[in-house]
Amino acid sequence: MKPTLFGYGLTTKAIAEKLGGGCVFFDDKAVEPYIDENSNKIYPSNLFNPNKSKLEVTTPSFKPTHPLIKKANNLISEYDFFAKEMPFSIWISGTNGKTTTTQMLGHLLESKGAVTGGNIGTPLAKLDTNAPIWILESSSFTLHHTNIASPNIYLLLPITPDHLDWHGSEEQYEKDKLKPLLTMKEGELALVPKGLNLPKSNAFIVEYDSSKFLEEYFAIDSSKIRFKSAFLEDALLALAVTRTLFDEVDYDTVNQFKLDNHRQEEIKDSKNRLWVNDSKATNLDATIQAVKGYSNRFIRLIIGGDDKGAELTPLFELLEKLNIKIYTIGSNSTKLALLATKYGVDYTSCKTLEKAVEIIDKEMSNSDVALLSPAGASYDQFKSYKHRGEEFIKFIKKIY
Numbered sequence: 001m002k003p004t005l006f007g008y009g010l011t012t013k014a015i016a017e018k019l020g021g022g023c024v025f026f027d028d029k030a031v032e033p034y035i036d037e038n039s040n041k042i043y044p045s046n047l048f049n050p051n052k053s054k055l056e057v058t059t060p061s062f063k064p065t066h067p068l069i070k071k072a073n074n075l076i077s078e079y080d081f082f083a084k085e086m087p088f089s090i091w092i093s094g095t096n097g098k099t100t101t102t103q104m105l106g107h108l109l110e111s112k113g114a115v116t117g118g119n120i121g122t123p124l125a126k127l128d129t130n131a132p133i134w135i136l137e138s139s140s141f142t143l144h145h146t147n148i149a150s151p152n153i154y155l156l157l158p159i160t161p162d163h164l165d166w167h168g169s170e171e172q173y174e175k176d177k178l179k180p181l182l183t184m185k186e187g188e189l190a191l192v193p194k195g196l197n198l199p200k201s202n203a204f205i206v207e208y209d210s211s212k213f214l215e216e217y218f219a220i221d222s223s224k225i226r227f228k229s230a231f232l233e234d235a236l237l238a239l240a241v242t243r244t245l246f247d248e249v250d251y252d253t254v255n256q257f258k259l260d261n262h263r264q265e266e267i268k269d270s271k272n273r274l275w276v277n278d279s280k281a282t283n284l285d286a287t288i289q290a291v292k293g294y295s296n297r298f299i300r301l302i303i304g305g306d307d308k309g310a311e312l313t314p315l316f317e318l319l320e321k322l323n324i325k326i327y328t329i330g331s332n333s334t335k336l337a338l339l340a341t342k343y344g345v346d347y348t349s350c351k352t353l354e355k356a357v358e359i360i361d362k363e364m365s366n367s368d369v370a371l372l373s374p375a376g377a378s379y380d381q382f383k384s385y386k387h388r389g390e391e392f393i394k395f396i397k398k399i400y
Helices: 010-018 067-071 098-112 140-145 170-177 211-218 229-246 251-255 284-293 313-319 333-343 353-363 385-397
Strands: 004-006 024-027 041-044 056-058 088-093 115-118 133-137 153-156 189-193 204-208 265-268 274-277 299-303 324-329 346-351 369-372
Touching: 004 010, 010 056, 056 067, 088 098, 098 115, 098 133, 098 229, 098 251, 140 170, 153 229, 189 229, 204 211, 211 229, 229 251, 229 284, 265 385, 274 385, 284 299, 284 313, 299 353, 313 333, 324 333, 324 353, 333 346, 346 353, 353 369, 353 385, 369 385
Parallel strands: 004 024, 004 056, 024 041, 088 133, 088 153, 115 133, 153 189, 189 204, 274 369, 299 324, 299 369, 324 346
Antiparallel strands: 265 274
């Protein structure tokens, strides 16, 4: 049975392709019904009749309050749709670092035939069901809509309030992040941060509170790992899985892993000064980790964007203790200025990224570090975090 598909996007189009086309979509952008090149019928969302649908699969981004979600009587997620075909699976979630951890674990288990997908960019419909292991970056959106599928191992990285405009509250966000624990079986490993409101679960739950705990519990020597700060924790979590599954800790292989661009990417300008492109830091926790990583220098922090309603006080409680000046950009500049004033943090309102780079160029010494770590999404001024990072690099290269 072909499901009704909500949202004409990457996830749902991949499902339709796997099913040979001829599927029915309902999409907010459709003004009137049309048929695409694969014989799929796309209708405006307001034409959905729940009485004519026996199964609905939603794109992960649709909020619980979306009219289609509220009308649906047989709603499942992409994960649920492939639950029966899913091989041994490792789900990775968290506020920050889940992409890196997923990539690191995929790198470590590539020789075992593992494949990576999910929120990392490859829909489940395009993953090889004959692969022995699926490693899935799992967003809180997907987890919220998932009720049937369940991981064999669940890694939850530290969480801080995020996407509150989607989840509605911090409590719901945490609840969705912990949802996989409800369906896990006895003996299956769940590695989660300490201090969360854990639901009743049959899983074997290990709560961690530091890199040191992970080192000791899984017998991993962090001195042999080249990554530092938040990336060290990502590596330790990935190695915890290989230790659990195969009793292996492959330091050489994990050290060969290359971080994505726009993740604490260090760049020298024409005056040999250090700039750091951390444009992928779209939330509070990512920026806190980046700032901590450079706290031995005077930091010139470029911050701002769409913070999605997050409470930024914990960041400013850290900043007030450091040698730092912030340069605000983006839609939440006023909010940032008020917080900077409250906590006595020096700041300049720059409005745009280009202006921030121009001002920092005039003020920066060779011992400083200029750090773009926005703690906000990029869509208020850019096409994506990648676009924001690329523009940042372009502006740095103009310095003479």
